[in-house]
Amino acid sequence: MQAAINPIVETYSRLAKTYDDDLNQHSCWGLAAERAVASLVMKDDYQLVLDVGCGTGRALSRLSCRPHIEFVGIDPAKNMRIQATERTRRNPNIKILDGCFENIPLESCSVDYMYSIFAFHWTTDLEQSVKEIARVLKSGAEMDLFFIGRNNGWELIQRTSPIFLRYMGPALLLDSARMRKQLKKEEAFQLFATTLPPERLSVKESYDTYYDTLEGHWGWWVRIEGQFIGIPADKRQECNREVRGAMLSLAGEKGIPYTIHQLHVMLRRV
């Protein structure tokens, strides 16, 4: 049986070649991802480190300077994997594989450290994902997962939802919302505590508002395009024009605000 097509994965794959463009990388999401990667600590006793949703391999290539650690990056988007393989081809300690949170292509109890930067909210099955995470982690493994929380991007969402409703209709709009698993802090803790030791788990929550120009924000739109493939092709340009107008209507002295509600799930040794 052929697996169902995931529009998020397909869109990321289609846009892989432009994903590392300056506009995206210098956008609020690029900056937030940089901050998350900069906070990761590679310990000497790690043997296998896993990056879930490795994308084009930016974090892997930055973190893999320790030759004694084996790094594995997994991503379900084929063209993202191609970009990641190309970027990391000089690093013999990095492997790029097809995989996702719901299906990690590694042996049980094999991973010392897992991290993921803004990918977990795209999972299609939260329960299966936390089971799979628990399966591959060694006892005593550590983990840092960064993903968006329930109130992410609220300013923009308030202004643009009525527009998307008009172009998509209620059924498609709600299908699109179901693609994002945006949890509250407490929900995230409860979810991960079903499969991982609660005494070693913690969840940190942050709200950071980034101000940018219209073009600056439009630069990261590639990251969410997959949710809007239900909009008829002949209406997409018109819809984009209205969305850009809604973004502009938020502009203040500092620019157009966008608040990233970030959840950071940590698993640490006691």
Added chain:
Amino acid sequence: MKPQLEIEVVDLVVGWVKKNMQTNGNGHVELTENTDLMESGLLDSIGFVELIVFMESQMACNIDLTDVDPGEFTTVQGLCRIALRNDQAGKTYASSH
């Protein structure tokens, strides 16, 4: 007990929205059965997903949003009417099969 009348469903939905509405950036918004929940910023699309799940569980029916008018979908009264129509259609289908 399962709500049967529009007024009962409206009460249930208004109660749920009051408890779960978004507070970010909203000044005081008076919630009536005709308030546009999306334009007013009280619910985002995930909020609507959660509300539909709540209504389906309370009314023990599936709410089909295919071909629903967006204007009807965003008010409490409109949503309740959609749900009651679905409930009625489900009963009609069950009694004829």
